[in-house]
Amino acid sequence: MSDSPAPKKQKKPSLTEMRRAARSFALQALYQWQISGNSVTDIELQFRMDNDMSGTDLALFSELLHGVPANAGDLDRSFEPFLDRALNDLDPIELAVLRIGSFELVHRIVVPYKVVINESVELAKVFGATESHKYVNGVLDKLAARVRMTEINAKRGK
Structure with missing residues (x-):
């Protein structure tokens, strides 16, 4: 009989966790793309080789x-x-977060706008400057009011 404990089974990540991981890796990869100018295909290959992406929504x-x-x-x-400033004056992380959030608001209509904004705010909290999450929230909230007006009005019962 062995004194070592039985190995713990790792629970399978939820879809929400897998999507959050996808957004996190995408933010880092997009930051690299913005800074280096390397092709996204090369960056994607590098990320898939260098990171454990088993708990990640790879399609996202x-x-x-x-x-x-x-x-x-x-x-x-x-x-x-x-x-409130020129696009070129944005911090590269803020820019990448805003681009991800905008992409999801415009192109991923199946994702509720509140989820898009929340996920973007969380990315800004983890990777951005101290108060950048507030800035990201404000910008994406205004964009959502423009591009998801029907969804917002439906939630408000209008």
């Missing part, structure tokens, strides 16, 4: 990593009216 990771750069100009124009 790939969708964000490829979709954000492909739509960056449109995404930037969608939230730029709500900025």
Whole structure:
């Protein structure tokens, strides 16, 4: 008989946890893309090789990593009216978070707008500057009012 305890079974991550991991990895990969200018295909390959992504929604990771750069100009124009500074003056993390949130608000309609904003705020809290989550919240809230007006009105019973 062995004195060592039986190995603990790791519980399978929930879909929410897997999507949160996908957004986290996507943010880091998009930051790398913004800074390095390397191709997203190369960055995706590097991330898949260098990280344990077993608890990650890989389809969402790939969708964000490829979709954000492909739509960056449109995404930037969608939230730029709500900025209090020039786009070039944004912190690179804030910019990546805003792009992810904007992409989800515009292109992933199945995700409720409150979830998109909450997930973006959480990314900003983990990776951004001290108060960046408040800024991200304000910008995405205003964008949601524009691009998800029907959903917001339905929630309010209008």
